[in-house]
Amino acid sequence: MSTAPIVRMNIITGTIMLDDFLIRAILAGLGLVLATGALGCFVVWRRMAYFGDSTAHAAILGVALSLAFSMPIYLGTLGIALGMALAVAYLTARGQPMDTVLGVLAHSALALGLVAASFVPSMRTGLDAYLFGDILAVTRTDLIWIWGGAAVIAGLLIWRWQRLVTASVNEELAMAAGIDPARERLILSLALALVVAIAIRLVGALLISAMLIVPAATARGFAQTPEQMAGSATLIGAVAVLGGLSASLWLDSPAGPSIVAVSAVIYAVSLVVYRR
Template sequence: MLDDFLTRAALAGLGLVLATGPLGSFVIWRRMAYFGDSTAHAAILGVALSFALSAPIYLGTLAVAVAMALVVAHLTGRGQSMDTVLGVLAHSALALGLVGASFVPSLRVGLDAFLFGDILAVSRTDIVWIWGGSALVLGLLIWRWQRLVTASVNEELAMAAGIDPARERLILSLALAVVVAIAIRIVGALLISAMLIVPAAAARGFSATPERMAGSATLIGAIAVLGGLWASLRLDTPAGPSIVAISALIYVATLGIWRK
């Protein structure tokens, strides 16, 4: 079964949404969309370093994404504006990654796959990395769920309950770094944020509890993956953008439902 490229693509996409559904909900609650986008852009530097050092792609992108999360946490803790820090680091890392890629001939040819994703080319090893990373993120979110939700809803209330909002923010940042590392082969650096934000945004309107929103976002993400792969096969369109387009259509449909 795993020899079928569509089956591998579906397994990879479904593995990814296990993490992006609940994590995307926190991204919306905490207004961290720009952070996810910036981390994804910075991951291109990790791709370039991985090719230059002949290291696994996932390890290179994870290392850069985690480093960025730690640097952002350090600089914002010293009073720097988060928007400014993210803008400087994201664009600098993206520029360095693109410059670095120009010195790696094998990457120069296939860089589009990391910018826009190439889910149809995932291997069995990729599936193991994706499901392992998603399981790690999901386990972390379940373990810290109540603390993360409290810190997201009201930081003063969290502090009164003995919860450090900065620590919970750092945990979410590290979880985002893992998701970016495993998602870059599927939807690419330019579309990762969309997979985090759009399904969660679609689920928000009809979710009465945080748990329901996380579950609904995961379900919507799964539908988008399968629908995007079907559209890509029937219409001969890029698979990654097709997945994001389907999730966007679902979001628009939920707006129409709730307007009625």
């Protein structure tokens, strides 16, 4: 049975009505890009792509534990993602190489998550939904979690914006201005953990980093200021969500990967336009 969205035509009025689950998918996607647009800029500036990947992979363990103990998926995922962020901050502060710490923790947590998933019957048959996302299956409760988390992330970034930008541009300059770069890095890590928790149901653990990186990388070639880049990345992410859901409708393709594919196409087009 096809999982593609359904659009119903009202023959009498000649108008097109979207099914409820497609509307929820659109709202969920827009809520996600509200968080990933600006946050993705910091991921690009600080070259934290591997951190996002590692946190997303570790989140599978949170999903398995949530299902095993009948907890909300978002709470279990958030707990593991926050634990990952704090563990990385603790170990790197004590001289451990960042890439090594991320590799060890991410692969260990992913392996534990897959082992735990094998003991959870409901997850054993639906693991693809958490690896690649299932944005078409979001509920009204999911929307509350997604928009609530996105609002927290957006508020946090607005509150710390100048400090985060300064620490991202030059840590020595930040220290001279009385800003602690380690604290700002930890704040970004916690924000990334939260976005992983709200995004895993939408685009899956394997595609979360793409939603953070690709729109921001696309906006980087055209923006003149950090604020312009954040706004452009959010707009590009929104276009990718709408385009990806439309592609899923007409091609009967998976919605999450379709969204990422559209964002990749936009990035490729931007390279051609920027070069000209």
